Amino acid sequence: MIHDAASVMQACDRLAAISARSDGIERVYLSDEHARCHALVAPWFEAAGLMTWQDAAGNLCGRMEGASDGLPAVMLGSHLDTVPCAGRYDGILGVMIALAVVERFKAARHTLPFALEVVGFGDEEGVRFGSTLLGSQAIAGGWNARWWGLEDAEGITLTEAFTSFGLVPERIAEAARRPDALVAYLEAHIEQGPYLEAQARPLGVVTAIAGARRFDVECAGHAGHAGTTPMTMRQDALCAASEAVLAIENAARKHGCVATVGKLDTVAGAVNVVPGLVRFSVDIRAQDDALRDQAWAEITAAFESIGAARRVAFSNRETHCAAAVGCAPELQSAIARGIRSVTGEKEPLRLVSGAGHDAMAMANLTDVGMLFLRCAGGISHHPDESVLEEDVALAIDAMVATVSALAETHKVQIETATV
Known part of the structure; x- marks a missing residue:
């Protein structure tokens, strides 16, 4: 009892x-x-x-x-x-x-x-x-x-x-x-x-x-040999994703939200390969849905900017949305x-x-x-x-x-x- x-x-x-x-x-x-x-x-x-x-x-x-x-x-x-x-x-x-x-x-x-x-x-x-x-x-x-x-x-x-x-x-x-x-x-x-x-x-x-929103994000670059691909020619998906993770953190702080990248995977990665494909998650939450959505808009804009500068492509799929x-x-x-x-x-x-x-x-x-x-x-x-x-x-x-x-x-x- x-x-x-x-x-x-x-x-x-x-x-x-x-x-x-x-x-x-x-x-x-x-x-x-x-x-x-x-x-x-x-x-x-x-x-x-x-x-x-x-x-x-x-x-x-x-x-x-x-x-x-x-x-x-x-x-x-x-x-x-x-x-x-x-x-x-x-x-x-x-x-x-x-x-x-x-x-x-x-x-x-x-x-x-x-x-x-x-x-x-x-x-x-x-x-x-x-x-x-x-x-x-x-x-x-x-x-x-x-x-x-x-x-x-x-x-x-x-x-x-x-x-x-x-x-x-x-x-x-x-x-x-x-x-x-x-x-x-x-x-x-x-x-x-x-x-x-x-x-x-x-x-x-x-x-x-x-209110919470969750996304699966993919960053596609181009894989290459770690010893022969010059730094100036690389389309390193992991470096781009790393920059994106910091952009997510900065946007959350700016808009009074919390945002987390809880998973990040280098697809088919190896110690001697320039990463060509990275997938990561984003979880973003706020008491005010409008602030949360403003932060996400800023994050996606950062994806575009990072992608253009590093010659990689970002895409995302929303997996959860709760007001x-x-x-x-x-x-x-x-x-x-x-x-x-x-x-x-x-x-x-x-x-x-x-x-x-x-x-x-x-x-x-x-x-x-x-x-x-x-x-x-x-x-x-x-x-x-x-x-x-x-x-x-x-x-x-x-x-x-x-x-x-x-x-x-x-x-x-x-x-x-x-x-």
Whole structure:
């Protein structure tokens, strides 16, 4: 039973053992590890008193009815998949905190003017098929038919993976929820940054999630012999790409964005060959989509300038685009109220999330709100992820208080509407 901070931490430890690798945690969408995760976690949902099911997209879902059956729900949750060599808290902690919140209301026999639902999304990270937020996009009604042709590293299509997992691709629309079926979506998550720790604060309110764009870039020059090709005649793709990487950094700083080249490969490279073809990735994010797009326009202009000067050709393909998402003011206020009630802070710290979350997809369906917990060193997507048990306890209490605050507001809205 997941009912307090200690049991939440223990649950995260148990889930860390479900991994495709022996040297770290890796649990990707529609894998054997995904199935083993559900086999472990589903009984925890049921122990919390939730009617439990796996939906048509492979998300694990549970529901506790409110004052009467069939009421719209406040959904709590996060994701159960991981990046390669992951930590044990990113995503997973939010699902376990949600279960602890439900247990608290069940134990108090509290009657709510809405149902409570918990969801463990199947694919937030996008590791296997390269397109993120597949689980939450399905629930939000944003599934794109072109995703069915996506392939993993072994050449297995998403359609084939669905079938192997026991899902029916033709039934994917059944995962989608109606907007009137939800009151709000709330997500607790480790901060993935250093700001809470730097200010010695355990919890914070998320105001927005930065919009992100990702690109695969190719720089084509001309390969040549390293010993016989004069420097003045070279069309070195790697030198051009290196200059482009610095241009990306400079544009991000100028426009107040963050931009990262996380992968760079010299194609068919060798120690004695002038590089003729280089491929690299670009990830660019900002709270303001317009600033992000201005930075990208400047970057592409730099590609053209570098290409002309070095006689190479740049091309790019966009692989991901997500607009910035604002958290609903009402939910920000409710979360801030919850934090104040457990920490005594006069005004909780408000933060923009530079990382993407399932809340971005859910915002197309309902109002979203997020609570951040501090993590040691702001480290995430790494085995060194670390949170304090006492912070988890505060997060559970704050989320309980947040749901209670929403219940008060929702009850008043219902009463007002029926007068």
